[in-house]
Amino acid sequence: MKCRHFGSCGSCTLYDLSYARQLERKAERVRGLLRPYYEGEFDCFDSPVSHYRARAEFRIWHEGDACSYAMGNLSKEGSVTIDECPKVISAIDERMEPLLEAVNASPELSRRLFGVEFLATTTGECLITLLYHRRLEEPWIAEARGLQKRLKASVIGRSRKQKEVLDREYVTETLEIDSKKYQYRHYEGGFTQPNPFVNAEMIAWAKARAAEAGGGDLLEAYCGLGNFTIPLSIHFEKVLATEISKNSIRAAKENCALNGVENIEFVRLSSEEMTQALRKERSFNRLRHVDLENYDFSTVMVDPPRAGLDEATRALISGVGQILYISCNPETLARDLAELTRTHRVERAAIFDQFPYTEHVECGVLLARRS
Incomplete structure (x- = not known):
């Protein structure tokens, strides 16, 4: 990408590096942070070098x-x-x-x-x-x-x-994942993944990992507008997906209907509230129509903000067989893995470059419970 404002505009800070070198630098950083927990190969997904931000x-x-x-x-x-x-x-x-x-x-x-x-x-x-x-x-x-x-x-x-x-x-965005088209309503002011091209790769990677779970039910925290939830749902009997934003839950339910998916229950709960509900520490009116006893979670998916997971959520998900963790902050992912790898091992890892020309990078890991 060439831009007349490289070196003056603060939006792109890695303007003096080739795109290949940017990606290499980010991969080195992520590999270094995750090396104590994973020594295998990383799946690496690059971005178009221009016209990638929606x-x-x-x-x-x-x-x-x-x-x-x-x-x-x-x-x-x-x-x-x-x-x-x-x-x-x-x-x-x-x-x-x-x-x-x-x-x-x-x-x-x-x-x-x-x-x-x-x-x-x-x-x-x-x-x-x-x-x-x-x-x-x-x-x-x-x-x-x-x-x-x-x-x-x-x-x-x-x-x-x-x-x-x-x-x-x-x-209304349309993304093709594994030869199937998914539609998403993206609302003004709501959170959306900024790079649709890399987002499609992220969803496809997570969907492939979910296919390996072998059925059961899916628990998802930080589900947003159903970006991952809807494509992944095909691999599970039932899905319970939670999100704190009322507007995101509205969009998620609309997106569920747009895609003809009927096995997802979207509920407005923070990750802390989700943990309290599943541990039976607190009851919520918002869950009055949901029979929590009817779920058998084989997999949990989390896509938290930059702060990562809180201690209670880490403890809760450590009891689930498979964990899919998408992270926008490799530092907090590494911190969380220090705890999660006490009960699980990292099976796969990926790097997703949603933000070319910046230091930001997204990554994902699949963890399986130790025998």
Whole structure:
């Protein structure tokens, strides 16, 4: 990838390395962290080198009457204006310049605009959220409707305690996993995997590992909108999937229906609450329709935030035969493996490069209970 803003924009910090060297450097780091727990080969999944990011957020910089896109600079002490971002997928890239032109041509659209968020799909859908430091009235709504039509995108306006949805507040992504197409509604403001190409590889890898579980039921914590849950469900009798976000649970249930899957129970619980419920330490109204005694978990899947797993969740899942752990932070994964490998051994490991040109890397491990 070539970008005119390498070295000034703070979004890409590994701009001075070839992509091959970036990937090698990340793999070395992950292998070093996990070496005490796994000495086998790693499955390694690279990314397209450009147009790979389906989510993007830009500041809006006002200079006189003109607006520009801006990002934090490399020194993290200010901002730099930009006129391109080659990492965003085509559905965003092709709309960035026309959107800015429309904003600069309209005092109603530009006045007190301070940010733009894009959410798009590999199939060309795009949702654009315009962020303001003012209340949005009917003149703005009229202008924004025209903008929607010109850009062939859905537009949302946000200001303090106000959200104006002009069309819809989601895009529908389609991913092909093992020759089967899965559809996902990605909502504005909700968590989605930013790199759909590597995300498909992550799901396929996890699905292949789940196929080795030999049936039974699946327990999943941090299920989000059902990104992994729905494809993996085919390999299990029943699935209990938990997530703290109310909006993510809503999206997960809609995605379940979109894909015609009927063996998943999505419940709004934090990982701590899930642990309390399964240990019968506490009862929850949200579980009143779920018979926990009816589950026989052969596999547990976790995809926690950067902080990793809490102690109680680690203790709970150590009693399950197979653990699938997807991690966005190799350091906390290594910390958790120090405990989990007391009862389990690491059978497979993978590296997923969702974030080219940055130090961030995702990884996954499959653990099996020791005899």
